[in-house]
Amino acid sequence: MIGLSHYLIVSxxxxxxxxxxxxxxxxxxMLFFATEVMLNAVNIAFAAISHFxxxxxxxxxxxxxxAIAASEVAVGLGILIVLYKKHGSLDLDDLATMxx
Amino acid sequence: MMENLVYIALFAPLVSSLFAAMFGMSQRxxxxxxxxxxxxxxxxxxxxxxxxxxxxTGEAIAVTMMQWIGMGDLYIPFGFVVDQVxxxxxxxxxxxxxxxxxxxxxxxxxxxxxxxxxxxxxxxxFSMMVLVMSDNFAGLFIGWEGVGVCSWLLIGFWYHKxxxxxxxxxxxxxxxxxxxxxxxxxxxxxxxxxxxxILYWNVGSLQYDAVFxxxxxxxxxxxxxAAIALxxxxxxxxxxxPLHTWLTDAMEGPTxxxxxxxxxxxxxxxxxxxxxxxxxxxxxxxxxYFIAALGTFVAFFAASMALVNRDLKRIIAFxxxxxxxxxxxxxxxxxxxxxxxHLVAHAFFKALLFLGAGNVMHAMHDELDIFKMGGLKKVxxxxxxxxxxxxxxxxxxxxxxxxxxxDAIIETAFNEGTYILxxxxxVTAGMTAFYSFRQVFLTFHGTERYDHHEIHPHEMYKFxxxxxxxxxxxxxxxxxxxxGFETFVTSLLPAYHMSEHTHHxxxxxxxxxxxxxxxxxxxxxxxxxxxxxxxEKLENSFIYKLLANQYYIPRLYExxxxxxxxxxxxxxxxxxxxxxxxxxxxGIAHFLYRSGDVNxxxxxxxxxxxxxxxxxxxxxxxxxxAVTAMIG
Amino acid sequence: xxxxxxxxxxxxxxxxxxxxxxxASLFTFQGFAFYLFSFLTIILFxxxxxxxxxxYAMTSLASGMVLISGxxxxxxADFLGVVQLIVxxxxxxxxxxxxxxFFDATRxxxxxxxxxxxxxxxxxxSALMLVLMFAAxxxxxxxxxxxxxxxxxxxxxxxxxxxxxxxxxxxxVAALMLLVAMIAGIILAGKKMDQSLTExxxxxxxxxxxxxxxxxx
Numbered sequence: 001m002i003g004l005s006h007y008l009i010v011s012x013x014x015x016x017x018x019x020x021x022x023x024x025x026x027x028x029x030m031l032f033f034a035t036e037v038m039l040n041a042v043n044i045a046f047a048a049i050s051h052f053x054x055x056x057x058x059x060x061x062x063x064x065x066x067a068i069a070a071s072e073v074a075v076g077l078g079i080l081i082v083l084y085k086k087h088g089s090l091d092l093d094d095l096a097t098m099x100x
Numbered sequence: 101m102m103e104n105l106v107y108i109a110l111f112a113p114l115v116s117s118l119f120a121a122m123f124g125m126s127q128r129x130x131x132x133x134x135x136x137x138x139x140x141x142x143x144x145x146x147x148x149x150x151x152x153x154x155x156x157t158g159e160a161i162a163v164t165m166m167q168w169i170g171m172g173d174l175y176i177p178f179g180f181v182v183d184q185v186x187x188x189x190x191x192x193x194x195x196x197x198x199x200x201x202x203x204x205x206x207x208x209x210x211x212x213x214x215x216x217x218x219x220x221x222x223x224x225x226f227s228m229m230v231l232v233m234s235d236n237f238a239g240l241f242i243g244w245e246g247v248g249v250c251s252w253l254l255i256g257f258w259y260h261k262x263x264x265x266x267x268x269x270x271x272x273x274x275x276x277x278x279x280x281x282x283x284x285x286x287x288x289x290x291x292x293x294x295x296x297x298i299l300y301w302n303v304g305s306l307q308y309d310a311v312f313x314x315x316x317x318x319x320x321x322x323x324x325x326a327a328i329a330l331x332x333x334x335x336x337x338x339x340x341x342p343l344h345t346w347l348t349d350a351m352e353g354p355t356x357x358x359x360x361x362x363x364x365x366x367x368x369x370x371x372x373x374x375x376x377x378x379x380x381x382x383x384x385x386x387x388x389y390f391i392a393a394l395g396t397f398v399a400f401f402a403a404s405m406a407l408v409n410r411d412l413k414r415i416i417a418f419x420x421x422x423x424x425x426x427x428x429x430x431x432x433x434x435x436x437x438x439x440x441x442h443l444v445a446h447a448f449f450k451a452l453l454f455l456g457a458g459n460v461m462h463a464m465h466d467e468l469d470i471f472k473m474g475g476l477k478k479v480x481x482x483x484x485x486x487x488x489x490x491x492x493x494x495x496x497x498x499x500x501x502x503x504x505x506x507d508a509i510i511e512t513a514f515n516e517g518t519y520i521l522x523x524x525x526x527v528t529a530g531m532t533a534f535y536s537f538r539q540v541f542l543t544f545h546g547t548e549r550y551d552h553h554e555i556h557p558h559e560m561y562k563f564x565x566x567x568x569x570x571x572x573x574x575x576x577x578x579x580x581x582x583x584g585f586e587t588f589v590t591s592l593l594p595a596y597h598m599s600e601h602t603h604h605x606x607x608x609x610x611x612x613x614x615x616x617x618x619x620x621x622x623x624x625x626x627x628x629x630x631x632x633x634x635x636e637k638l639e640n641s642f643i644y645k646l647l648a649n650q651y652y653i654p655r656l657y658e659x660x661x662x663x664x665x666x667x668x669x670x671x672x673x674x675x676x677x678x679x680x681x682x683x684x685x686x687g688i689a690h691f692l693y694r695s696g697d698v699n700x701x702x703x704x705x706x707x708x709x710x711x712x713x714x715x716x717x718x719x720x721x722x723x724x725x726a727v728t729a730m731i732g
Numbered sequence: 733x734x735x736x737x738x739x740x741x742x743x744x745x746x747x748x749x750x751x752x753x754x755x756a757s758l759f760t761f762q763g764f765a766f767y768l769f770s771f772l773t774i775i776l777f778x779x780x781x782x783x784x785x786x787x788y789a790m791t792s793l794a795s796g797m798v799l800i801s802g803x804x805x806x807x808x809a810d811f812l813g814v815v816q817l818i819v820x821x822x823x824x825x826x827x828x829x830x831x832x833x834f835f836d837a838t839r840x841x842x843x844x845x846x847x848x849x850x851x852x853x854x855x856x857x858s859a860l861m862l863v864l865m866f867a868a869x870x871x872x873x874x875x876x877x878x879x880x881x882x883x884x885x886x887x888x889x890x891x892x893x894x895x896x897x898x899x900x901x902x903x904x905v906a907a908l909m910l911l912v913a914m915i916a917g918i919i920l921a922g923k924k925m926d927q928s929l930t931e932x933x934x935x936x937x938x939x940x941x942x943x944x945x946x947x948x949x
Contacts, residue, residue, distance in 0.1 A: 002757060002766050007807075008866035010770045014777055016859030021781030022711050023851045029786065029831060031707075033793050036824070037777050040800050043816070051807040055877035056894045059809050063895070066819050067906045071913030073824050077831045078920025090835060096705035715854045722861040 007048030128214035288336020295329030338370025355458030392432025399425030533620030
């Protein structure tokens, strides 16, 4: 039978894929995509636990994660636009002005 | 009522000190001195009342003010006991302190640190009261340390005087002398502390009654150890050989200080300790004999150095040292009440001597060399009478007080069968008479050797002379109270009577001593009455130089102890403190600095790198969690 | 699946039982749907992460999100699945599309070669650790449900009950946060956002009576 472990393993794999993307991507927009992947993976885990323990808290969490992700995208893209206007490029390596 | 008197006697000096301290930075104000003297007089009245009370009822008054240390098994209260011994000391201390305070109003009137002086002086009296009134060894030690500190403050009163070389001034400077006094006292205090530890360790309490009750149960070697250790403490405070050099150097302080501290009170604290702890010393006969022998040696030793000295105050200081030796001789031989009697009598006439010397100094514009004085009796008659009287007492001439007290000690030496000590004490008595009258004749008789254009000697203020009079009176009549004193004090102290054998010879013994004393005076008269005749050959002879330089002992201490110690200290400073300790601390700082510098390179400003580090951290945590889960 | 079996081999479960379980579950609806969705989602997200073309990446991301809502439906979280579709696929991906329009998306993204070793080691390690942790049997005796699901009530109703009673404050705060995010997005992206629109209209108004009338009101 499909147990909780199955869903959690899927979630883990998707999370790792998202992590690889975050580590690998240089373009800021693509970085956002990878972050979205990670968030979705986590949502699956929440929903799965909620289902298998008969607890609505998991779904609540997933719900709020979605809400937060949405607002994050809005603000993030706004910042991205301002950055692009300022520096003319979305590449991470060109934006290393905080070098210590 | 009696408890209130105890507290008044104890705390009036403290109030006086605090009051004077309020004006410490102000200009000289006479009322500060007046109020200080009044408060001390209150303390004297309280002490005297308590003395009468103890005398009539024969019972001691004990008060416990509050608890000081109550920790586990250690219980030390702030307790005070007024018994025959302590009330004697209290009365003597407060009387002399009052007189010295009044004297200081006159003597220090040109000094700009007038108020500070009274503050220190009263603080000293308070510490001394704590010392004598305490009912346990710890309180005694507090007073002990307190008088040490106040002595340092007072000797170094003119701290701004610069250092001079040893040839110009054997005491180098007041600050140096103050440090020397304090350090020597401190070295001795180590011995005292060891003694206290030994007592506490074996008895479990530091209260006098508890310790003395436990003495029969202790091992002999513990008792010997405690006695030796306590005596080392007494040696420092009472300037016995080898810790004696500070007493003569302490003359750098103002004369009232010398009168109060280095004649009557602080230096007698050592003798007081031995008298107080007499049950302990009574059961350690070897230690007691050593004390007596050392005391006799010091008496002779100090008198020999006073024979050739030219400094007015220093001669008197040597004589104090000598008389302290007498007191220790008596205490060491078991005649504790005789030692106490000599302590009290000596306090009176020695203080009188010092105050008189102060008058002379004041008149001669702080000149100290007696070779530069002479013929002062024409202008300073009262002072001449005072000093003459005090010197007669010191020499031990019947019927003055010194005769009764010193003679008793010499008789004791004979009585105990310690004939060597007896002979030395008798010879010392002769030397004492000689040098005291040498000083009197050179100062007051003969031709005037000072420059008439520069110095116009005049007598001290009338009120000062009147204040000194009780001392003179007591110096004369105190001897007659010897019998009463004996009965009074021996209710607490062990009685000491001369044996039949001695009684047989008592007239002969007295005659011998008086012969030596009168002989000394005559010798001084013949040599110095007409004036000073300097003998170059004598002054350059080996013995003369040896005595004049205090047997070169201060020089010895400097070469053998001070200089090597300074060298070692410097080595430690450079080698250990700077190189090791400082380097370690700096090394830690450098290490942190450098590691911070290295880690700074992590901040590349590149977001991707940061994300990499985050992932590394997360993975490390996960691995750690898995590993601990598998192990645990 | 191969990975799963190899992991399970480590835990010393017999291979036969594993294969049997797998094939058995494949024939149930839930099992089939689960394996299909997971397979597709993994491939699609891999494309998202690895592709050099923005358009491809975005498309695969949107598709993956649709499939994730499918996951939610399998798990009985209907409301959540619908919200995922509406918000994520509908709104968020629309936002990303507009962003893609803003930046020139037809160009190939040229990225400096990141050290693939570091990335894949880290990612691989984290995948390994997580899968190991989740594949272990979970001891669930002591876990109690905080807000248990009610029988007989539909999921949407259930969610509604909990959301508007127990989670009311987070709900309202989330709403406020969304408002703030919206305003922030407008200000960040808009032109001349530091000037007041009404004042600008004042300057341009001139003789336009209707406008001035409107302003006076």
